[in-house]
Amino acid sequence: MQKIFLYNTLTRKKEELKPITEGKIGMYSCGPTVYSSPHIGNMEAYIIWDILVRVLEYIGYDVKQVINITDVGHLVADSDDGEDKMEKGSRMSGMSAWDLAKKYEAEFVDNFKMLNIKLPWKMPRVTDNMSEQIELLKKIEANGFTYKISDGIYFDTQKFPGYGDFAHLNLDKIKDGISSDMNPEKKNQTDFALWKFSPSASSGQARRQMEWDSPWGVGFPGWHLECTAISTKFLGNPFDIHTGGEDHIAIHHTNEIAQGYGAFGKQTANVWIHNAFITFAGAKISKSTGGLYTVNELKDMGFDPLAYRFMILGAHYKNGLSFSIDSLKVAQTSLNKLNSFVAEIEKEGIIDEKYKAEFIEKIADELAMPEAMAIVWKLTKDEKISDADKKATLLDFDKVLGLNLGTVIKEEIPEEIIKLAQERTEAKEAKDWVRADILRDKIKTLGYLVEDFKNDCKIRKLVLS
Structure with a gap:
């Protein structure tokens, strides 16, 4: 079989892909948080990973790709504090968090269809895999990597000697830069939540819509826990390829690797691949920069x-x-x-x-x-x-x-435009070039373009500015 070379973020080298099982590839791609409509910056990554799947299949591999659906636990600013994006989206939309998740998951799938992205082998929801996350946390706890504070169960990053290696983090510099808004109960700046407790009835805070019983109390999983639990459930441990955006390197994937070490004592993925951002006006596409x-x-x-x-x-x-x-x-x-x-x-x-x-x-x-x-x-x-x-x-x-080449999509062209195009053709045949140009310009003002070919012309709708 053709050799494939990929850049592995783990080693910072281009390496030959060596599957765990000959002829087969297990691939996990971090999925969307379904609290709002996906934008083109979100969809860039899924086009890229679809291309990777297609390349692997084209060369002859049997590929099983898993993309999770994050429908709980992802807090604003990707942090351990603040509001859950699903709960916030629910409050702002007036929909329940559960209905909100269904709406935007369906939108995400529709985007796949429009962009001709193959649906993955599995697309599991976080809320459908709660028992697996609780079991993973039990393993991490049993191995001595956790501690409890007032708002949840946290991973003690000091217990993992290689915590900063994946992202080449300067942990001493991070310690020196501890800010006043850090949770004072945390042992280390880099420690992260594995399980967050729901607000108590006496706290004065609104009750969460999405919460589960656990050995540690009622609450919900930390954002990072889901990916380790879901990837290893469906693809085994270890699996071949883990993909994501470059913004995942320093925190999300670093914490996934820590969880794998805490639960299993090893890496859960052999190759980690990251895509760069799509930018608009020189900055990452976002609400503040536009695009x-x-x-x-x-x-x-x-x-x-x-x-x-x-x-x-x-x-x-x-x-x-x-x-x-x-x-x-x-x-x-x-x-x-x-x-x-x-x-x-x-x-x-x-x-x-x-x-x-x-x-x-x-x-x-x-x-x-x-x-x-x-x-x-x-x-x-x-x-x-x-x-x-x-x-x-x-x-x-x-x-x-994946461009669907050779597929001709017939647009419904208004009768008025067809009539004007025919008049233009007649003017050209009569060599009345002035009238032909006037008709072409009129068609253009109505939002259509006439393209001339050797023995014919085609009409297509203009792209709006």
């Missing part, structure tokens, strides 16, 4: 959601990319061009093995998708390859790209 478009909003502006996927393919996952509406317009134009190229070839020939070998060489080398896309465009222009063989090869590549 928080949803996929549905892009659709409403006239974009094909797959134009965003195409855009992601143009950058290396470790480098991230800068998002703008103008750059998405370029991606849409390029996608349309490639899709039309494939769709207009009537016959399908055989896959060109030379191009396929080049393509595999790139995708197997740290998911070098920009280089793989360069091979795609090179193939379209190669006059030595027949159109039929080009189509067969591009459709084969699309098993990785």
Whole structure:
């Protein structure tokens, strides 16, 4: 089988992927917290990990991917204090936390469909795996890594000698920088909650909607606990690949590794891979910097959601990319061009093995998708390859790209626009170029574009600015 090389955050090296079980890959990807609509910055990671799954399958691996659904326990600012994002979302929306979770989980799945992301083998909810989290915490406690304070059960990071190794943390500097807002009951600045207690009836705080009985009291799991419990439940211990965003390295994944050590005395994943952020105006996409478009909003502006996927393919996952509406317009134009190229070839020939070998060489080398896309465009222009063989090869590549190449989506064009386009065609045939230009501009003001081809023209809806 083709060798695959991936950059492992754990070792800070590019390494050959060596599966635990020959021909099989177990892969865990940190999932969404379902308290609001997912934006394009959230979806970037899932497109990247979908590409990784497709690459592995293309090369011949049987892949089992697990993506969790965080529907409880993720506190604001990713900290151990403050309000649960689900409870806050419930308060702001007027919906119950349970209904809120169902709504945005469904939205998340819809985003997968629009972006042609394959649904994972398993997509377990945190709330459906509470007993596994409690059992994991029992193991960590039995091994002497926990302590209890007034608001919950915490992991004592000082008990894990390698706590800062994964993220290359300077623990001495962190100790020196202890802030006044740190919980004074915590033993160490880096200690984190494994189980949080619900507010007591006498506290004056509202009762939580999501809480469970446990050996330590009524409450809910800390955010980090879920991923260790769910990944090892479904994929075994250890498993092959753990993925996530680069923002997970310093805290979330560092704490996952600590939990694995506390419960099992070892790493739970062999390879850790992280994607860089998508940025807007030079900063990570966020509520403060802007760029928080949803996929549905892009659709409403006239974009094909797959134009965003195409855009992601143009950058290396470790480098991230800068998002703008103008750059998405370029991606849409390029996608349309490639899709039309494939769709207009009537016959399908055989896959060109030379191009396929080049393509595999790139995708197997740290998911070098920009280089793989360069091979795609090179193939379209190669006059030595027949159109039929080009189509067969591009459709084969699309098993990785996931662009649904060759699929022609017929838009409902208003009768008024069709009539104006026909009048323009008649004007061109009569060589009345002035009238043809006037009609073209009128069609454009109505939100449509006429594209001329050798023996025909096509009408498509314009992308809104």
